[in-house]
Amino acid sequence: MEALSIPTWVIHISSVLEWMAAIVLIWRFGELHPQQGWKWLALAMLPALISAMCACTWHYYNNDVQLEWLVVVQAGLTLFGNTTLCLAAGWIYYRYQAKLP
Template sequence: MASLRLVAALAPSPPPSPSRRELQRQPSAVRLASGVALAAAAVTAAAAPPALAALSEPANALSLPTWAVHVSSVAEWVTAMWLVWDYGERTGLKGWKGLSWGMVPLLGGAMCACTWHFFYNSESLDVLVALQGALTVIGNITMCIAAYRIFKASKEGSQSS
């Protein structure tokens, strides 16, 4: 027991975590990369403990690589929404913010799909499949409207100049 205390005492201490102000000064790409790395670490750490490996899953359970694709797709969609919104803010073109809002129903559909898979495609949650389909249709329509508004605004802008 004493040797464990000695090892713990000699072990290097972790570097201090950056303050909130320091994190806000980092470029957004650095913050995004650290968030994606954190999500990837969480996904791999969830499968690492041997106690979890002993649990049996149903035959329709998604594999770890498939979960990684699902989670990264949702993270990419949120990133795209944020980038579109940021572009609208920087340029002052409100249509781009509208496109970001038009992407929200599709994010909801993705969350429905992930939730349904998380519960092993349970028949009691089949309503999520219908909701995901409905949100996909609504999202496609809202993005189409937003894209048309961007097109219309850019056409009016080019005619006035």
């Protein structure tokens, strides 16, 4: 756990908590606007959340060489998460544009 300083841990943990809160809030917004695809955006955020948890886990164990596979998983989830977020945001944009006069 000594791999990161206390302020850096605070930033890491608060970022994960904020991302979780954003997922919940977007999901709830999606319940009010189901036709816009907001729930898909919330689901698309999950790979990035898991990616962040992989990074925190690796740092928690002092960047142990035996857990280097977590870095690969994190990179893959980041790529996958960015792609799903792009697709979900594009879908929302497309649906919004379709409703404009």
